[in-house]
Amino acid sequence: MNGVAVIGSGIAGTLAALHLHDLRPDLDITVFSKGALGDGASSLAQGGIALPRLDIDGDLEQHVHDTIAAGRGLNDEAVVREIISEAPRLVATLEHYGIRFDREDDGYHYSREGGHHIARVIHATDATGATIMQQLHAQLRGCANITVAEHSAITQIRPSSDVHGPVHDGRWTLDAGRWTTIILAMGGSGQRYRYTSNPPGATGDALLIAEHLGLPVRDLEW
Known part of the structure; x- marks a missing residue:
């Protein structure tokens, strides 16, 4: 081995x-x-990464609700909840490997996309997937x-x-x-x-x- x-x-x-x-x-x-x-x-992912707004009370549950609604209830709620709950930690992992997400003076620059009720989506330039993978592959x-x-x-x-x-x-x-x-x-x-x-x-x-x-x-x- x-x-x-x-x-x-x-x-x-x-x-x-x-x-x-x-x-x-x-x-x-x-x-x-x-x-x-x-x-x-x-590398082809054009959109960003959706994560619950920790600065807004109750947004984790609202994010879960929005996701299940967008999936017309066919989602596995346990999987949805796990992915959304882990999103902030996984974004921190990407930042550890050198990914720089778009920011404003008070934190991330959030966009509202898809079925989200509020702005939750963060980006890394205009081509999030390509930007992330170029940096990760350089690390690799x-x-x-x-x-x-x-x-x-x-x-x-x-x-x-x-x-x-x-x-x-x-x-x-x-x-x-x-x-x-x-x-x-x-x-x-x-x-x-x-x-x-x-x-x-x-x-x-x-x-x-x-x-x-x-x-x-x-x-x-x-």
Whole structure:
């Protein structure tokens, strides 16, 4: 075994690798990117990040209510509540890694978007996703214990110890026996639908890999 494999180089995979680096700088970490760094959906996010206004009493509950209303009640309320509650901490994590969100004299510059009743959305310039990912990827490349394997599409994970390496055309079968931990952070599956604004790499690979390994999956309709 030779460390941790993070499959995916979007915001989830990149933050996972950076957090592991902070916790265990002795670990060997490899980040597998299906395309070049920055090719995924994270860099394309034009909007900002919505977080509850801690300066307004009761806004956490109002934010939860707005989100469930926008989802026409199909949301999992426990998941909605967890994501919204964690938003301020996660924004602080992004700032720790050098992201600078737009500010006014008294704090963040908030915008009102979508189904929000008040202004809750913060931005990093006019291209929030690209700005965030450029900075995170710069941090990633600066970590001596993190190797980035671009154009390495993982299509299968096998538990055997005799398969590892490129199969064909940049597609890899990963040998689970060579890693202490494998993290799947491979993005969504928008390209499996006829109409989508998702980038070409959003083909739901993580779900297929998980199913082949017998891991539980849920909410596949989304």
